[in-house]
Amino acid sequence: MTRIIGALDEIGxxxxxxxxxxxxxxxxxxxxYPAAVAALQRFRxxxxQVCLMTNAPRPAPQVESSFDRLGIPADAYDTIVTSGDAAQDALFAGAVGRRxxxxxxxxxxxxxxPPPEWADADPIARVELEDAEGIVCTGPFNEDEEAPEDYRASLMIAREMGLKLLCANPDIVVDLGERRIYCAGAIAEFxxxxxxxxxxxxxxxxxxxxLARRRLSLKPDARVLVIGDGIKTDIAGAQGEGLDSIFITGGLAAEHMGADVENPDHRLLTDWLSPQMLQPSYAMGRLR
Structure with a gap:
């Protein structure tokens, strides 16, 4: 059964x-979120060690370049690993061709x-759909207005051409402030x-x-805890890797957890988790 905790310090x-x-x-x-940053700083x-693991479709240095604007200090993490890093490795290895x-x-x-390890690889050419060997999807062209259905015609053409789609971000949606926007994962699923x-x-x-284990040079017996608000990404990934996890209920699932975003209702959490067929080790309203 998932245990609700009040702070990372209880189990860190x-x-x-x-x-x-x-x-x-x-x-x-x-x-x-200041409390989340402080929790990571205390843990370090x-x-x-803290690996910030994101499904952003951009390489880690580009993600890190936004940290000053967001207010994430360097002493809150050791490394960053992105979906873009892992997908980029596959792209330059030729997973969907070179055009x-x-x-x-x-x-x-x-x-x-190309990242440094692929500096000598043949370049990737971006071409029109009719000339392509594969698709790289990093999200909608216009994330403020578009949904997967808007790409039905193009994707049906791609299907008939037998093209594989490399998804650089498996997330379905994210919340940008108060707005919910579609990610590459929604298009890949469609x-x-x-x-x-x-x-x-x-x-x-x-x-x-x-990739995260390599970047941190982790020993096989390292005790790893996964923290995330995506039940089908963060928590499913933790379960697949055999790792403990904290489900942040105040993120994507906040509307299902009761009126107090900081303190999820245990009954509502249990009822919501049941059909998900996933059982996080712990749950917390917001990381703190």
Whole structure:
């Protein structure tokens, strides 16, 4: 049964490492949650390591470049691992060919810059759909207005061409302040519904966890705790990796947990978790 806790400090000493989600846990897309930042800082001062693990489709340095604006200080984490990092590795390895149609906003252009380990790889060319060998999806072209259904015609053409879709962000939605927007995962899921094939590399899929372990040089017996507000990404990923987890109920699922976002209702939480077929070790309203 999931145990509701009031603060990370209640259990933090039992773990060596945190794999902590960013959006919905540490920030809301506009600003950091001060209590969450303080909790991560305390964990590190106690000797723990923190990997900020996000399904953002951009490489880690680009994600980190927004931290000053958001208010996330350098002493709150040890490293960052993104879905973009793991998916980029697959892209340059040739998972969907070298001529690709990019379905995503211009802000994700850095995804196509080769990382140092692929500096000598053949370049990736972005082309029109009719000339593509595969698709790279980093999100809608216009995340403020578009939904997966808007791409039905293009995706049906891609399906008939037999193109694979590389999904750089498996998240379905995120909350930007008070707005909920679609992510690449929603489009990839829709493509599968149409009969296409989508490839995933972020949470809950293994590549991103393998990358995190390598970047932290973790020993096999390291005690890892996963923190996240995505039941199908963060918590499913933790369960798949055999790791304990904290479900942050005040994120994507907040409307189902009662009037007090900081303190989830135990009965509502239990009822909501039951059909999910996933059982986080702990739950907390907001990370603190």
């Amino acid at each position: 000493a039992n773990y060596d490492v945190l794999f902590c989600d960013l959006w919905g846990c540490v920030h809301n897309g506009i600003e950091a 001062r106690g000797g723990g 690709v149609w990019h379905l995503g906003p211009a802000k994700d252009d850095a995804f196509f810059d 493509y599968q519904q149409l009969g296409g094939e989508s490839l995933y590399f972020g949470k809950p899929h293994p590549p991103i966890y393998d």
